[in-house]
Amino acid sequence: MTRISRQQPEQITEAEVALYWDKNADLWTEQVRQNLDAFREHFNNPVFLQFIGDIKGKTALDAGCGEGHNTRIFARLGAKMTGIDISPKLIAHAREAEKREPLGIRYEVASFSDLSIFPDASFDLALSTMALMDSPSFEGAAREIYRVLKPGSDFFFSITHPCFVTPGFGWTAFQDDPNIKLTVSEYFSKKQWVESWRFSQLPKPEDVPEFVVPSFGRTLSDYINPLIKTGFTLKELSEPRPSAELCRQHPFLTKWRKTAAIFLHVHCRKE
Numbered sequence: 001m002t003r004i005s006r007q008q009p010e011q012i013t014e015a016e017v018a019l020y021w022d023k024n025a026d027l028w029t030e031q032v033r034q035n036l037d038a039f040r041e042h043f044n045n046p047v048f049l050q051f052i053g054d055i056k057g058k059t060a061l062d063a064g065c066g067e068g069h070n071t072r073i074f075a076r077l078g079a080k081m082t083g084i085d086i087s088p089k090l091i092a093h094a095r096e097a098e099k100r101e102p103l104g105i106r107y108e109v110a111s112f113s114d115l116s117i118f119p120d121a122s123f124d125l126a127l128s129t130m131a132l133m134d135s136p137s138f139e140g141a142a143r144e145i146y147r148v149l150k151p152g153s154d155f156f157f158s159i160t161h162p163c164f165v166t167p168g169f170g171w172t173a174f175q176d177d178p179n180i181k182l183t184v185s186e187y188f189s190k191k192q193w194v195e196s197w198r199f200s201q202l203p204k205p206e207d208v209p210e211f212v213v214p215s216f217g218r219t220l221s222d223y224i225n226p227l228i229k230t231g232f233t234l235k236e237l238s239e240p241r242p243s244a245e246l247c248r249q250h251p252f253l254t255k256w257r258k259t260a261a262i263f264l265h266v267h268c269r270k271e
């Protein structure tokens, strides 16, 4: 992703998050389905799929599924999927894809911090890709996802790494290697703001409108402690690093090999 600009509203509600994502929905769907999210395609998805392992036969929730790109991948890997998202427009796109190519996926409009449409212990796996950092209530999501999981079930999620992709992060030139020094700042900021960005590897970015996305400052402990407090056992953290070979194939990943982790993958379990 490329971050473009910021403005500073106050508290952002879930209803507002839904409106922002509804406005992004058509462009997001078009670009994700054209595989233009280069970080996802070349790096984040392959490492996340390795992280979660065999999901065949699981009854699984995809929390914050968007238009369903990854939900369909999980379904093709053999999981019986339910996808929920707070944006009715994204869910409409997901349902339309399901109608076109049925994979047995159920899609519902819901917030992952209010999963009351599902009884306790409905799922034996919960997954979430790049969505839990886009909401004002991580605690609520942890609580609800815990509730709808059966005992003995795993919860895997990916987010941007809270220690490095901070509210004030940026790049500075370093010696003869431009854009290679990551500047971390405002790590402790709890600010909520609206950010405009595009996928970073678009052929003609200037011709493409930006996504406008509510963002929420959180530290590492703001993610990990609610999981523990809710009752989850932390099983594994992964901070994937692009290999040298992958960076040769996709040079845009190089700065994330040299500097810091762009993504954090978390595996926890309801024992």
Ligand SMILES: C[S@@+](CC[C@H](N)C(=O)[O-])C[C@H]1O[C@@H](n2cnc3c(N)ncnc32)[C@H](O)[C@@H]1O
Pocket (backbone or CB within 6 Å): 014, 017, 018, 021, 032, 063, 064, 065, 066, 067, 068, 069, 070, 084, 085, 086, 087, 090, 110, 111, 112, 113, 128, 129, 130, 131, 132, 134, 135
């Ligand atoms: C960056 S997109 C990722 C979508 C999808 N997981 C993917 O990988 O393509 C973030 C998603 O989180 C959703 N979202 C934000 N807050 C949410 C909430 N409280 N409950 C459910 N979905 C939410 C947005 O509507 C958006 O679809």
